[in-house]
Amino acid sequence: xxxxxxxxxxxxxxxxxxxxxxxxxxxxxxxxxxxxxxxxxxxxxxxxxxxxxxxxxxxxxxxxxxxxxxxxxxxxxxxxxxxxxxxxxxxxxxxxxxxxxxxxxxxxxxxxxxxxxxxxxxxxxxxxxxxxxxxxxxxxxxxxxxxxxxxxxxxxxxxxxxxxxxxxxxxxxxxxxxxxxxxxxxxxxxxxxxxxxxxxxxxxxxxxxxxxxxxxxxxxxxxxxxxxxxxxxxxxxxxxxxxxxxxxxxxxxxxxxxxxxxxxxxxxxxxxxxxxxxxxxxxxxxxxxxxxxxxxxxxxxxxxxxxxxxxxxxxxxxxxxxxxxxxxxxxxxxxxxxxxxxxxxxxxxxxxxxxxxxxxxxxxxxxxxxxxxx
Numbered sequence: 171x172x173x174x175x176x177x178x179x180x181x182x183x184x185x186x187x188x189x190x191x192x193x194x195x196x197x198x199x200x201x202x203x204x205x206x207x208x209x210x211x212x213x214x215x216x217x218x219x220x221x222x223x224x225x226x227x228x229x230x231x232x233x234x235x236x237x238x239x240x241x242x243x244x245x246x247x248x249x250x251x252x253x254x255x256x257x258x259x260x261x262x263x264x265x266x267x268x269x270x271x272x273x274x275x276x277x278x279x280x281x282x283x284x285x286x287x288x289x290x291x292x293x294x295x296x297x298x299x300x301x302x303x304x305x306x307x308x309x310x311x312x313x314x315x316x317x318x319x320x321x322x323x324x325x326x327x328x329x330x331x332x333x334x335x336x337x338x339x340x341x342x343x344x345x346x347x348x349x350x351x352x353x354x355x356x357x358x359x360x361x362x363x364x365x366x367x368x369x370x371x372x373x374x375x376x377x378x379x380x381x382x383x384x385x386x387x388x389x390x391x392x393x394x395x396x397x398x399x400x401x402x403x404x405x406x407x408x409x410x411x412x413x414x415x416x417x418x419x420x421x422x423x424x425x426x427x428x429x430x431x432x433x434x435x436x437x438x439x440x441x442x443x444x445x446x447x448x449x450x451x452x453x454x455x456x457x458x459x460x461x462x463x464x465x466x467x468x469x470x471x472x473x474x475x476x477x478x479x480x481x482x483x484x485x486x487x488x489x490x491x492x493x494x495x496x497x498x499x500x501x502x503x504x505x506x507x508x509x510x511x512x513x514x515x516x517x518x519x520x521x522x523x524x525x526x527x528x529x530x531x532x533x534x535x536x537x538x539x540x541x542x543x544x
Contacts (some may be wrong), residue, residue, distance in 0.1 A: 175540055176205045177261040177535055180254055184266045184291045187234050189224045189428055190451065191346040193527030199233060203535055207260070208234040209250065217451035223372075224428055246271040255280045255288060261542060267292025267317060269310050278313030288314045289541060294324030294338065295331075297470050304331065311337075316541040318534065321474025331400035336544065339537035343475055344530035345454050346524060350430065354512035355436035355460025365396040365504045366463065368440035370433075370452050372403030376471050380413055385497040395419075398421065400437055401427050418475040437461050441510060449476045454525045457484060457517030462510050464499055466490050476523065484517035 181198070185189055187210040198206050203326055212225045224233065238249045248271060255263055255277045263281065265274045267290030276291065281288035294317055308331060311317060317338045319325060336433045358525065375465030381465050382398070389395040394413075398419065400410075403426040414421040427433055433455070437443070443463045448471025456463050463485035465476060479485040486503055489495035503510055523529060 176203055177262060177538070178205050179262050179538060180260045181206045181208055181264045182237065182266050182291070183234060186211045186213060186223060187226050189226055190345050192226045192230050194344050194530055195226065195230050195233065197527045197531040201531070201535065202389070204538060208527050209237050211237050211239055212232050224426065228499045247273045251277045255284065255286050258284065258286060262287040262289055262538060264289045264291050264318070267294070269307050275310060275313065282313060287541065289316045289318060290314050291318040292302060293317035293474060297329040313497060318537050319349065320413055321473060323477060336429060339540055341533040341537055342524045342530060343451065344455065344525055344527045345451050346458050346526065348526040348528050351458055351518065351522065351526070352460060355511055356434070357441060357461065357514065357519060365437050365441045366399060367396045367442055367444055368399045368401070368436060368458050369444045369446065370401040370455055371450065373402050373406040373410060375406060379410050381448050381491070381493055381496060382444060382446055383414045383417040383419050384493045384502065386419045388493070388497060390501065393501065398422070399440070401436065402426065434459060441507070442500070445479070448472045451475055458508060458521045460514035460518040462503065462513035462517060463480060464488060464503060478517070478520055484513050484520060
């Protein structure tokens with residue numbers, strides 16, 4: 171008999187119910203294909219106070235059941251998942267796919283024993299693995315019915331390590347809704363008197379901005395040096411402000427900015443965005459406003475969103491750790507505003523196809539339907 175009621179999903183928002191998950195949460199709540207009981211952590215408990223990610227608005231948080239997490243070192247127990255799988259009542263359970271979360275292991279095993287469909291949402295593989303960690307991850311994934319991953323690289327590595335293509339689905343990621351995106355790059359193709367670079371991310375040791383200060387401190391004297399706008403808060407902020415000041419580089423540290431209109435206005439002034447060190451959703455944020463991204467090549471800390479930086483198409487890469495390479499890449503891009511505008515246009519088109527909240531939710535629901543039909 172054909173099912174007439176929407177499938178019922180217990181769905182954990184990953185990694186936390188943060189401010190940037192609001193558009194996705196709202197889109198999932200509006201689904202006609204599935205009904206969701208949304209759960210999630212409200213705070214990134216692994217981070218220090220300075221590196222905390224702001225949670226979603228109160229209106230969104232009231233729609234999500236909080237998940238309490240207990241930890242011993244890297245090992246976590248997320249309360250409620252095991253009991254939910256034991257009780258049943260859902261067509262599928264989507265959990266955070268972190269291999270050091272013990273409760274996810276137990277829930278996956280219990281799902282096998284009780285005939286529940288347990289899925290994981292996470293990075294999968296951000297980089298190649300071998301040895302004990304690879305065996306541990308493969309064992310973890312074997313306990314569950316499927317994986318929802320952020321990028322094509324994780325899918326390729328999964329196949330390389332022997333997972334069936336049917337067990338892994340790429341859902342990408344999101345930051346804004348499609349309605350928030352501009353029709354064209356905000357900057358346009360005009361040339362300002364002084365170029366502007368923008369960096370937006372948490373200021374942690376994962377994001378090594380020292381190299382940017384060094385690259386700009388040795389800027390060619392015959393060229394106008396760019397100014398830098400830095401959006402973000404974190405444990406490294408005070409040290410970095412001193413680094414840029416000592417280098418004689420004009421850098422405006424704005425701290426954390428969450429207001430969309432303010433963020434949009436800053437990107438409207440930017441000629442290029444920077445992903446120094448490990449890249450993540452800062453890539454999607456920049457491309458969402460039509461700003462090309464200059465990113466570090468081959469950084470092991472980069473998240474799957476780095477795939478959106480396509481050399482010569484949506485941005486440029488510089489050689490990891492090389493001050494000269496970063497400076498030369500910046501000089502080259504800033505000298506070609508028409509080329510930067512073209513890359514910004516392509517980046518905006520890519521975000522519309524893959525990285526809006528609507529595209530993200532549609533990919534999640536295609537993946538869920540895929541696993542429910544297996």
